[in-house]
Structure formats: C-alpha cells, structure tokens
Amino acid sequence: MRIALVTAFPPSRHHLSEYGYHLADQLRHSGVDFTVLGDRYEGPQLPELSGFRVRRCWKVGRLNNVRQILAALHEIRPDIVWFNLVYSTFGATALPAFAGLCTPALVRAAKFRVHITLHHLMENCDLRHADIAFPRVYQFAGSIATRLLLRADSVSVLLERYRQVLMKRYGATHIGVRPHGTLGEPHPPDRRMRPPNEFRMLALGKWGRYKRLETLLEALPAVLAAVPNASLLIAGCDHPNRSGYLARLAQKWGANTHVKFLGYLDEDHFEDVFCSSHVAVLPYLSSGGPSGVAHIAVRFGLPIVAAHIDDLVQLAEEEGIALDTYDPHSSADLADRLIALARDPDRQAEMAQKNYQTALNSTMPRIVASYLDEFAALLGQSPPSEVAAKGEVSAA
Template sequence: MKICLVTAFPPSRRGLNEYGYHIARELQRDPVLSVTVLADELETPEPELAEFDVNRVWRFDSLSNPSRLAKAIRSCKPDVVWFNLLFSTFGNNPLAAFSGLTIPATTRMGGCYTHVTLHHLMENIDLSHANVRFPRAYRFAGNVATRMLLAANSISVLLPAYRRTLINKYKGENVHFRAHGIMSARPEPPDYSRRGVPDHRVLAFGKWGTYKRLELLMDSFELVVKRLPNAKLIVAGSDHPMTPGYLDSIAEKYKDDPRIEFVGYVAEEDIPELFRSSSVLVMPYSSATGSSGVAHLAAEFGLPIICADIPDFHEMADDEGLGILFYQTGSERSLADQICGLLNSPEMMKEMSEQNFSAALRQTMPQIIRQYLRSFDLHQRQRALQPIARFRRIPGWVPSRSAIFRAAAPRWVPWM
C-alpha cells in the first residue's frame, strides 16, 4: 500500500509537526507500506530527517497549495492520501487556511482515497483568545470548511464529542473516533526516585500566547512557593505563531527569579529527560482545541496532570482513564491549592502516575496506527472487488438458472 501523508513535518515547527513525525515513523516500520510525506516548506533550509521520503510541496499562508498538492499527489499515485490537520494547518490567513481545507475533497474527486485526522472543531475553539476580528465570519467559514472536510472518504476525530457533533450537526458519514495515542511504542515506567530530589519541578509545556498563557500560572506559583519552598517552575516550549515575542516578554519579567526556568523549544530527543525529571505537568489553559498532545506526553512518562476545568479535558480524562486534577479555570488560588495538595501527597502522586502510565500502555502509537491501517486495508479490499462485482453482474433480461429449470420442468396435473 502506498500512502501520502500530508502534514507539517520536522524540522518545521508548525502545528502538529510532532504528531506527523510519529505517524510517519510508525508507518515506516511496516515493510509492506510505501510512505511519502508531503510536507510544508521550511522558512530557512535545514537537513531533512534521513530515514523519511519527504517532499516539501506546500507553503504556509499560500493560496497555491491546492494546485501544488494536487500535482504532487498525481505524481505519487498513492492508494491513500492521509491528511493530518488543524483548521490553521495551511495558514493564518483566512483565505489560505480555507483553500487548504478544500484539498481533501478535491483529492477525492480526483480519484484518490482520502482520510482526514482532524484534531479540533471550530465549535470548540474560543476565538476571543485568537485575536479574531470578525468571529461570526470565522464561524461561518468554519462551518463551510467542516462540510468540505466531511467530503473526504473518511474522517477521524480524537474525542467522542467531536464525532457526535459531526454526525448530529453536520450529518457526517464515515466519521470515526480514534484516541490521540502516546508518541511511543514501548513507554518506560516512571522513576519515582527522580521526583522531588532536590526540587519538585512543576512543568508547563506548549506553544504559548493564545489560549495557553502563563500569567495565571506565574501568579499562582508565587502562592505555591510560600507553602512549598522546594518547588521550581519549568516553562518549556515556544511562542504560538500568532503571538511572536510573547514568551520572551514573560521570561524578561521573571529573569531574576531563580525558582523559574525558561528552557525554550525542546528538541524531540530531549523531551524524555524533561518529563522524567518533573513531578507534575500543569496545563494553565483558558480553553481547549481538542485532545491534548501534551497530556498524552505526560501519560507516556507517568506524570500526574493538573489542568483547567474545561469540558474537552474532562471527556479526555473520562474516556481514556487519565489521572487529572482539575482547578477552577481562571483561579490562581485554586491552581495553587491543587499543586500544593498533590506535591504534599506522595501517595496521590504515585497513584496518578500509575494511572496515567497504565492509560499510556493502552494507546501506544503502534496500536493507534494499526486501527487506521485496518480501515485503509478494508477500503483497498472493497475497491479491488468492485471490478469483479461489475463483471459478474448479469443483465436483467437474462433469465436466471432457476427460472430456466422451472420452465423446463413438467407440469404435474393432480389425479382426479
């Protein structure tokens, strides 16, 4: 089977590049698959990852992406075109973003089987945190774009509520719920001896500046260190593309505080050390845009999670059996109470760690990718049988074998 994976891809740092990398890496491990990554162009040239077949054919914020990708897909002649998407994957410019979201439908019309993994829905995005000037226009465009995405052969979403929305509101068909999954095939159990020695490291990780902001966490941490002097805050990640300079402004404000460390962008190979040496992951979000990749990283390393009381995260925790403590959204005191309560209870920390690690074992990347491949393989088999079915179809005017025998059989007259 030949698969074209359309996604942002490292060394690009665009949204979902890490998830695209882990999908491609898992597909590469299957010897019967041929995988070509149709990735975003880099702003500055960098060496490609050697083990992958990467063709950088589309450009962020470009209106020419539909024609570029159509040409590349025709050249590849794939059996499956798999899109790994956010609504903003192809651009922050509304026209570029919208035109990119029409590509799965036009690809299907071109004769290719298309599948979309959609990481969020417009209905669940708080546009006030994205500095959107015309939210009603965005909602309308998002509605149309969602219907265009549903024109693909099939679509996967990462929360059950999203599937219900696509079926009930949009009358979507062939919509699947599939778990986000962790980014590993064999996660290692947590090493409890590394936590709290000498400091309890409180980790915040993400792309900052929109619905992920640090002001509340900073104020809350001031309350935490008054009760737990051995606490240390680690802020990792980078700016959201729509808020350049945000992280630098926060780091500048707290540059003289030794209890707060800003580590910046974390390379893939450095993520395990960052999570294994932390005591808890904090998600100080004001809203959510789907199932959290950061939460699944924490589960992979058996790390307890504290996050804002947001419905999407509640559903994620309930559906996947994650150990998460919730604080009142927007309340610095509630967040401080949850952090202190957890760090003061070794028993609770261990229980939540084991719960998250157990959840991680149930959704490793091989297990998740196997679900997709079974679906793709089923389509391939059905498609292969279609020409045979057409060949075997008998015209309506040809009498069936049973009809011929009935015509030739003698008519028995009852004995009088």
C-alpha cells in the same frame, strides 16, 4: 498499499509536525510504502530526517497549496491520501486557511481515496483568545470548511464528543474515533528520577494564544509559600501569532530562581525533563483539541493538573487519564491544587502509575494499525493487522 501523508513535518515546527513525525515513523516500522507531503518552512533548510521519503510541496499561508499537492499526488499515485489536520494547518489567516481546507475535497474529486485525521472542531474553539474581529464570520466559514472536509471517504476524530457533533449537526456517517495515542515508547514512573526534596512543575507548549502562563505565574507565590522547594520549568516556544510572548515573561520572571525558561524542547530532551518533573501543568484558557502535551506527560507517567476545559475533561474520561482540574480563571484554585498534590506523594504515585498504564494501552503502533485497517477497508482489501486501539471506533 501506497500512502501519501499530508502533514507538517520536522524540522518544521508548524502545527502537528511532531504528531506527523510519529505517524510517519510508525508507518515506516509497519513496512508501508508511503511518502510524506510536508510543508516548506522558513529559516535554514536542514537535511531531511533519515529513513523518510519527504516531498515539501506546500507552505503555510500560500493560496496555491491545492495545486501543488495535487501535482505531487498525480506523480506519486497513492492508494490513500491521508491528511493530518487542524483548521489552521494551511494558514494563520482566513483565506489561505480556508483554501487549504478545500484540498481534501478536491483531491477526492480527482479520484483519490482520502482519509482525514481532524484534531479539533471549529465548534469547540473559543475564538475570544485568537484576536479575531468577526468571530461569527469565522464560525460560519468554519462550518463550511467542515462540510468540505466531510467529503473525504472517511474522517477520524480524537474524541467521541467530536463524532457526536459531526453526526448530529452535519449528518455525517463516516466518522471514526481514534485516541490521540502516546507519542513514543512509554516510560514507567521512577521516583528516583524525581528529586524527593523538590517539587518541579513543568509547563510545555506553544505559548501566547489560548495557552497562557499568567495564571500559573500568579499562582507561584502562593505555591512557594506552602512548598518552598517548588520550582517552575517553562518549556516550548511562542505561538506563531504571538511572537515575543515568552521573551516578555522571561524579562519579568527570569531573575526568579524558582522559574526556569528551557526554550524549545526537541524530543530527545523529553525524557530528561519529564522524568525529573513531578507534575505537568496545562494552563489553558480554551482548547485546540485533545492535548498533545497531556499525552507526552502520560507517556512518562507524570501526574497532570489542567484547566477545567470541556475537551480536557472529556479526554480524561475517555482515555482514563489521571488529571486534576482547576478553574482556568483562578490562580488561587490552581495554587490550591498544586499545593495539595505536592503534599501528597502517594497521590502523585497513584496518578503517575495510572497515566503510565493509559500510555501502554494507546501506543502509536496500536493507533496506526487501526488506521491501516481502515484504509484496507476503504480499498476493499483484507486488514493488514488484527491489532485495534483501545477506544477506537471505525468509520468503515
């Protein structure tokens, strides 16, 4: 089986590049013949990651991505073309984004077998936080894009809720559900790594759009009044459409000794930061799909406090994640949740252990094995693996 994986890919930092890396890494360890069709990125051109065959043939914001990807596919001649997508993968503005989302349908029309991993649905995106002038037009265009994506041979979504929407609204019958998966080897929680005389709150993300830090920072004085040894670690970078967001917050809060801005975290720094934190905070205003940050926290056995958003609540229910929620518009409610957790080390330990067990049940080897079984079914081959991911529903 030869696979072409179309995804943003490191050292690019575009949407899903980290997830694309973990898919490719597991394909490599599975001995599959594959090529990454990655994105061209701005800035210094760094060496490709060792051990991967990468062709950078498309670029965010370009209108000719379809042609470039098709040209690469005709050279590679894969058995399966696997797209790793959100609606903004190919562009932050409407025209290139929509043009890019036509690519899977055109690839299938060119007689390739196509599978899509779709990380969210336009129907579940709250466009109020995207500064979009005509949200109803975007929603309409999004529904057309969804119908085009559904022309793939099969589609995987990350929540059962998404599958139900696609079945009921679009009449789709070739939809599978696969958990997001744990990105990397699970680490058992270790209290010795988490200083007993501190309470470290970690917030990681691409900030400024629907992931915003204002509510968390507003909650901080109340948390410190009740838990003087608390501190807030802010990691990540600006959302591509919100340049300067973190710099403005750092200018206001940088002198506060209880707040540290860590900048962008490469994966080799995750262990030190997550293992020494006491809780991961997800201060979202809406959802862009099942949270990758939540799954990183689960990987390191970290308790989670998150905004009460439908996708996050559904994620916790479907995958068994220990997650406390708060009203996303109330800094007082967030402070109460954090204070209660800080004062209850037994609850912290219980949540940590539950999340670690969840991580063990949804490792990337299990997730990717279920994809390979799906691809074998599409090709009429025997499945290469009997391993199936917990909660996985096949589309084949």
